[in-house]
Amino acid sequence: MKWDLFILAFLFISQVIAISIPQTVFRIPEEIESKKHKKGKKVFTKYKSIDSYFKQLKESTDDSNFSIIDDFGLEDQHTWNDVIEEVQRLNNKHGHKKQYKLFFLARHGEAWHNVAEEYYSSKEWNCEWQMKDGNGTIEWFDAKLTSTGEGQIERLSKAWDSQIHHNNAPIPQLYYISPLTRTLQTFELTWSNLINIYDSKPKVVELARETYGIGTESKRHNASYIDFNFPFVKFDTGFTFNDDLWIPDKHESHQHRNYRAHLLLNEIFKKDDNTVISITSHSGLISSILKVIGHRKWELKTGQMVPVIIEGSKPGHYRKPTLDRPWNDLKECKDSSNEYVL
Numbered sequence: 001m002k003w004d005l006f007i008l009a010f011l012f013i014s015q016v017i018a019i020s021i022p023q024t025v026f027r028i029p030e031e032i033e034s035k036k037h038k039k040g041k042k043v044f045t046k047y048k049s050i051d052s053y054f055k056q057l058k059e060s061t062d063d064s065n066f067s068i069i070d071d072f073g074l075e076d077q078h079t080w081n082d083v084i085e086e087v088q089r090l091n092n093k094h095g096h097k098k099q100y101k102l103f104f105l106a107r108h109g110e111a112w113h114n115v116a117e118e119y120y121s122s123k124e125w126n127c128e129w130q131m132k133d134g135n136g137t138i139e140w141f142d143a144k145l146t147s148t149g150e151g152q153i154e155r156l157s158k159a160w161d162s163q164i165h166h167n168n169a170p171i172p173q174l175y176y177i178s179p180l181t182r183t184l185q186t187f188e189l190t191w192s193n194l195i196n197i198y199d200s201k202p203k204v205v206e207l208a209r210e211t212y213g214i215g216t217e218s219k220r221h222n223a224s225y226i227d228f229n230f231p232f233v234k235f236d237t238g239f240t241f242n243d244d245l246w247i248p249d250k251h252e253s254h255q256h257r258n259y260r261a262h263l264l265l266n267e268i269f270k271k272d273d274n275t276v277i278s279i280t281s282h283s284g285l286i287s288s289i290l291k292v293i294g295h296r297k298w299e300l301k302t303g304q305m306v307p308v309i310i311e312g313s314k315p316g317h318y319r320k321p322t323l324d325r326p327w328n329d330l331k332e333c334k335d336s337s338n339e340y341v342l
């Protein structure tokens with residue numbers, strides 16, 4: 001996309017809107033959602049994790065010290081061919097009523113906000129530092145990977161290399177990336193040695209980003225920055241030039257994030273001829289995907305990845321769930337006059 005043209009058009013349109021309806025309050029998340037949640041369009045209304053292939057699904061597997069590097073959790077008695085054949089078999093068996101895809105859900109490597117979060121007490125971080133761009137020594141606004149984070153992803157990339165070339169693991173056919181810098185870097189470090197990242201047309205999607213609001217680490221740069229630094233990505237339709245989704249004073253509720261995860265799955269399941277999907281995202285959003293598909297709770301550490309087979313079923317009109325949980329406004333950090341106190 002030609003971003004200079006886009007910016008001109010954007011400025012023009014925002015001027016027109018500003019002149020004609022100055023009082024409008026923009027509810028951007030809802031605008032994006034309503035585009036992704038078109039009335040009358042059939043989607044799968046239910047998603048489920050189906051599995052007997054990966055150790056991560058077993059209640060007895062401990063996620064706190066699990067090493068994904070060995071076979072990514074594939075059970076010893078199975079091969080990647082078994083997994084792919086099973087997905088194909090299920091797809092052939094159920095026609096359009098149910099669809100199955102193998103997902104690789106990857107969390108970014110360690111980034112600067114992860115370091116800062118450890119350095120400060122949780123109260124200091126939550127009530128003061130997360131709202132700043134950095135502390136003078138390090139910056140965590142749209143946080144970049146640390147060298148530790150880069151090392152984690154280089155190891156993951158080597159593990160992929162070995163799985164693909166020695167164990168016949170499938171290479172994803174579609175790639176989705178959160179537009180934040182740490183996930184874009186993670187995608188590039190993971191895949192640039194393994195595939196042609198231009199030909200694979202990885203898509204930057206807002207639905208895959210981390211919990212909206214308050215923490216500056218999850219506020220994104222504008223589209224020309226992304227385009228300039230990661231020229232291999234494609235932008236999702238409707239991707240706005242500036243970050244209109246991040247708000248300074250509220251954290252998105254989990255309920256809302258789960259809804260977003262469902263919309264993301266709807267988007268992906270539309271592409272029905274692709275069965276192997278990669279999503280490079282964040283702990284919060286991935287935990288929402290796992291929640292939506294009824295997978296057990298699985299905490300991904302930085303630089304980790306979890307494979308999962310997802311079944312889409314009950315095609316129909318997905319009704320927007322009731323979104324009644326309040327977004328968190330850091331009440332615990334404020335005094336009676338609504339001022340922040342530490």
Ligand SMILES: *[C@@H]1O[C@H](CO)[C@@H](O)[C@H](O)[C@H]1NC(C)=O
Binds near residue numbers: 062066067
């Ligand atoms: C993980 O920790 C559990 C106990 O908490 C232990 O039984 C298990 O062997 C450990 N697994 C690995 C891979 O270190």
Ligand SMILES: *[C@@H]1O[C@H](CO)[C@@H](O)[C@H](O)[C@H]1NC(C)=O
Binds near residue numbers: 116119136137
């Ligand atoms: C900023 O945070 C980092 C934690 O990673 C710490 O090492 C550094 O000393 C802090 N800088 C200041 C000025 O507090």
Ligand SMILES: *[C@@H]1O[C@H](CO)[C@@H](O)[C@H](O)[C@H]1NC(C)=O
Binds near residue numbers: 007221222224225
């Ligand atoms: C986009 O972001 C970059 C980097 O933050 C900045 O230098 C540039 O001025 C921004 N462009 C516009 C049109 O706002």
